[in-house]
Amino acid sequence: MNRKKDKTSKRFRFYNELASLYDFICTPENRKRDVVVLKKIIKRHLKSNGKRLLDVACGTGLEDRYLKKGFGVTGLDLNNGVLRIARKRNPEVTYLRGDMRDFRLNVTYDVITCFDAMCCLQDYKELRKTLNNFHRHLNPGGLLIFYIDPVFLKEHNKQDTIIISRKTRNNKTIILSEVYHRHRNGIKGYAAYLIIEANRARFELDTFETLGFFEVRRIRKILKHMDLRAHLYNAGDTTTFSLEKYDGRNSFPVFACEKPLSLY
Numbered sequence: 702m703n704r705k706k707d708k709t710s711k712r713f714r715f716y717n718e719l720a721s722l723y724d725f726i727c728t729p730e731n732r733k734r735d736v737v738v739l740k741k742i743i744k745r746h747l748k749s750n751g752k753r754l755l756d757v758a759c760g761t762g763l764e765d766r767y768l769k770k771g772f773g774v775t776g777l778d779l780n781n782g783v784l785r786i787a788r789k790r791n792p793e794v795t796y797l798r799g800d801m802r803d804f805r806l807n808v809t810y811d812v813i814t815c816f817d818a819m820c821c822l823q824d825y826k827e828l829r830k831t832l833n834n835f836h837r838h839l840n841p842g843g844l845l846i847f848y849i850d851p852v853f854l855k856e857h858n859k860q861d862t863i864i865i866s867r868k869t870r871n872n873k874t875i876i877l878s879e880v881y882h883r884h885r886n887g888i889k890g891y892a893a894y895l896i897i898e899a900n901r902a903r904f905e906l907d908t909f910e911t912l913g914f915f916e917v918r919r920i921r922k923i924l925k926h927m928d929l930r931a932h933l934y935n936a937g938d939t940t941t942f943s944l945e946k947y948d949g950r951n952s953f954p955v956f957a958c959e960k961p962l963s964l965y
Contacts, residue, residue, distance in 0.1 A: 713780070714907045715892065716760070720782030722894060723761045723904075725875055726868055731940070736767040738942040739846065743812055746932060746957050749843030751811040755838060758818030762787030765794050772812065777804060802831045809840045815847040816941070822888055822913045829923055836927050842962040845929065848941065851953040852881050853888055855916045860879045860888060873898040887911040917954055929958040 715722065717936045738947075752772050756765055759776030760783045769791060770776050778784050788796050797806070802822070803813065813835050822828045835845050844959050851857035864879040876895040890909035895902060917933075924931045935952035937943030948956040 706936070709934075713909065715906070716780035719894070719905055719907070720761065720780070720786055722875065722896075723783055723786070724763065725870065725873070725928075726752075726866075726877060727760070727763060727883075728868070729763055730767070732875075733767055734762040734940045735942055736764055736775065736838070738937065738944065739764075739768075739814075739942050740933065741944060742773065742791060742846065742942060742955075742957050743844060746959050747811060747844045748959065748962050749811045749840045749844075753807075753810045753840075754812040754814065755810040757813060758821075759783075759787055760816075762790045762794065762796070764814070764816065765791050766911060766959065768814075769794055773810035775800070775806075775808075775810075775831040784847070801834065802827060803834060806809070806838060809838050809843075811840050811843045813839055813845045814842070817848070817850065819849045820853040820888075820912045821849050824913060825915070825919065825923075828913065828915065828920070832923060832929075836929065836960065839960045840854060843960045845958040845960070846956065846957075848953060849920075851913060853913055853915060854953060855914065856949060857953060860914070881912075883914070884911055885939040887914045894904055915947070919958070923960055924956070928961055931955045 750923045754768060754772040756768065756774060756776045759777050761780050762776055765774050765776055776787055776794055777799045779798065779800050783795050784798060802866060803816065822831055828946045839845055839880065851859045852862060860880045867874065874897040878893045880891045890912055892907040894905040896905065921931055933947035934955040935943050935945040935947050935955065936955060942955055
């Protein structure tokens, strides 16, 4: 008897059994600032007249909390842990479980966003498949927006790195240590969470499968081949998004990709 394979991501405990840490580390205040700038980018490049938005890899719906003020939002994620939180946060938003590489919805969108998840694609084959899937679900004149963290971009030379961050709120502290290094054609990653609360401490560990390692030049070439006109912006100092054009030096690129109103 053939059973359909469970496609829940096993790569990141952070999005499943540790999903309660997500909002603590990815603070709502930062996401609110992100969306303010994001809406300006959308206004600048969106050519279609609709307001339907698909948030791919939506996590716990932090951005959707602000995007739903102006758009009809649908969220999609592979991980049940974060989806449960998103549905409680935004009960009026439709949340679906699916894989960004091959989801199929009987609807198209004016805007598709994908924040901080493209690195989960392991190679260019998966990247092309995913971008083609986004293109398929995008209306003519629509806009695709995504970014890739510099750890996963060859031009930024930030592989083999250690990132340590600390967040404290309401007598709770989390110290997050991330380690990334080159592994074959991709990036291997590990995370350790030291959680201190009520004078007690505990550790949680996360080991990632191989993540992607890409070049901005090749990504732009793929987008051009798909007739998506890419505008690249720098990430901001206090937000993920800014209105400054990508300079390839001090920031990582945010891709705003226009689909033509017509190919003829």
